[in-house]
Amino acid sequence: MTSSAVALSTAVPGVPAVLRAGPARLTAGFDQYRRLDLRAHQSVHGPMRPLSIDELIQLAEQIHLLGRGGAGFPFARKVQAVVESARRRLAETVVVVNATEGEPASWKDKVLLTRAPHLILDGAAIAARALQASEIVLGVADDGIGGESLMRALAERRMPAPTRIVTMPHRFISGEGGALVRGINGEIPIPPGRKQRASDNGVNGLPTLLSNAETYSQLAVAARLGPRGYGATGTDREPGTVLLSVGGSAKYPAVVEAAVGVPLMAVLDMCDAEVGPGVLMGGFHGKWIGPEAAERAEISRTSLESVGGTLGAGIILPLGPGTCPLAEVTRVTHYLAGQSAGQCGPCRLGLPDVARAVASLADGSGGSGSVDAIRAAAGAVRGRGACSHPDGTARFALSALETFADDVSAHILHDGCGLPTKNVLPLPAGEAATGSRLAVDWARCDGHGLCAHIVPELIRLDGNGYPSFPDTPVPAWLESEARKAVNMCPALALRLSDGTKKPNRKKSRR
Structure with a gap:
């Protein structure tokens, strides 16, 4: 260091x-306290006055507050949309804090939950008072990190509206805003099948202000400092600080x-x-x-x-x-394909195609055609999904082609770059070692191809008509189809392991 x-x-x-x-803004007091309880929080950050709805919108505009969950949508516009929707429908409003943080590499919201929970609650309280919200909902992951700290913080204070904590599965797509709203509403926590704004149709169908934990914490800091104090650091266009999760x-x-x-x-x-x-x-x-x-x-x-x-x-x-860039990219594209909700064509069929094409480039089996295959597969999913997951996965893969152009050439010309895979990019614990996996008994397989028709999302036929599929766990939403393919294999060659031992198989018999 x-x-x-x-x-x-x-x-x-x-x-x-x-x-x-x-x-120090969001991390103020961290050098003194492991966790800021209410007394420590008030000692470090000082008192906070409530804001009217006009003051809230004006503050968010003056500090150029953007959502910190990834999309960077202007917070003031979110608030204004909720206000307009509530007035138009004569409806109550709800404030939702998204602290689920489904991406394996992200830790910033968990740090806030465990160490500065009252900053998150302050921001939610400011918004709820200004909107006169009927409820505040706090979404956290079921990974056991931060939920207890947040409950303790709620017990230490009074919130301006009834407040509850909802736990979501710790999955990549469960952190998407629409998935969180569905989970709060008692539905399966996956992105909705059609794009809709929480400001129009959120929790219980009410206009809902939805943003992530850091965004609300930044609002709490800005409400105390004011626009000028908040802008004393940062740049003119982007004042303030930002929390970064640095890994790799x-x-x-x-x-x-x-x-x-x-x-x-x-x-x-x-x-x-x-x-x-x-x-x-x-x-x-x-x-x-x-x-x-x-x-x-x-x-x-x-x-x-x-x-x-x-x-x-x-x-x-x-x-x-010292690590193979394309092998690292392959690991993540397979993970992202498996994290799909499986509810639309671009996810069910397109993302496995992207993962397969990247793997073919990495192992040298696809030659120069692999690059075209990646671009074609990525182009087929962009802008066509029910959520942003296909777009994000395509962006990740295409960006790798540009940045690692020399490595791409090495894999095409020499069947690889000669470097090992160090697993630098973080995946959930056990992701590569657990879960059911397909395997083929090549002594039995006669290339009937029925399996590829039953589960095309997972199995493709190679140039000789034999099954080819990624050496990764079968996504949960495809397990029933995979078992059907196993049971219907005429040669009894296809198997589904329980994931306790990684099968040793080749890509193709011939």
Whole structure:
């Protein structure tokens, strides 16, 4: 760790360390307290006055507050949309905090939940008072991180509306806003089959203000500091600070509160993270940038977009040296394909196609046609899904082709780059080792091809007519079809393992 890093060392077991590059806002008091209870919170942050709805909208506009969950939608416009919808329908409103944080690489909201829960509650309370909301709902993941801290914080204070905590499955797509609303409404927590705004039809069909935990925490800070105080750090276009989850090759993975405008390399240096061939910015739905771009980039949406990256949800994953970039990308594309809700064609069929094409490039089996296959598969899903998952997955894969052009050439010309896979990009614990897997007894397989017709989302036929499928766990939503394919195999060659032992199989018999 470099000398420029400010470590907030009172750590909490189970969550990353917290560092600071700039003034303490969301992490104020972390150097003194492991967790800020109400008394410590009020001592560190001071009193907070309520805001009217007009004052709330004006404050959010003046500080250019954007959602910190990834999409970066203006918070003021969200509030205004809820107000207009409620007036038009003469309906009550609901405030929802999304702290589910389904992406494996993201830790910032968990840090807030475990260490500064009252900042989250402050922001939700400001919005609920201004909207005169009938309810506040706090969505957390079922991973056991942060929920207890949030319950304790609620017990320490009075909220301006009835407040409840709802637990969601810790899955990638469960963190999507529409999935959270469906979960709160007692439905399966997957994105809705059609795009709809929570401001029009949210919790119980009411106009709902939905944003993530950091956004509400930033609102709580801004309400105390005012526009001028809040803008004393950051840039004119993007004032304030941002929470960053830094992982990948970092020797000191951490959540970093950084002033907007700080050089990206300064953040990587304080976590002792080597860039290697590239850095994934914004998480698994983000974009890759190369070493030269990383040297020029600053921590801001404007700067990162200018070098081909994105801030997204504030996730930074450098690869570091010595790992195969395309193998890392393959791992994640298979994971993303498996995280699909399986409710629309682009997810059911398109994402497995993307994963297969990336794997063919990585293992050298697809030759120069693999690049065209990736672009075609990604192009077939973009803009056609019921949610943003297909778009994000396509963006991730296409960005890798551009950033790792030299590695792509090596895999095409030499069947690989000669580097091992170090599993630098984080996947959920056990993701690569558990779950049912398909396997083929090649001594029995006669290439009938029936399995590919039964479960085309998972199985394709190779050039010789034999089944080919990724060596990854079968997604839960495809297990019934996979079992059907196994049971209907005429040669009894297809098997479905229980995941306790990884099957040793080849891609094709011939």
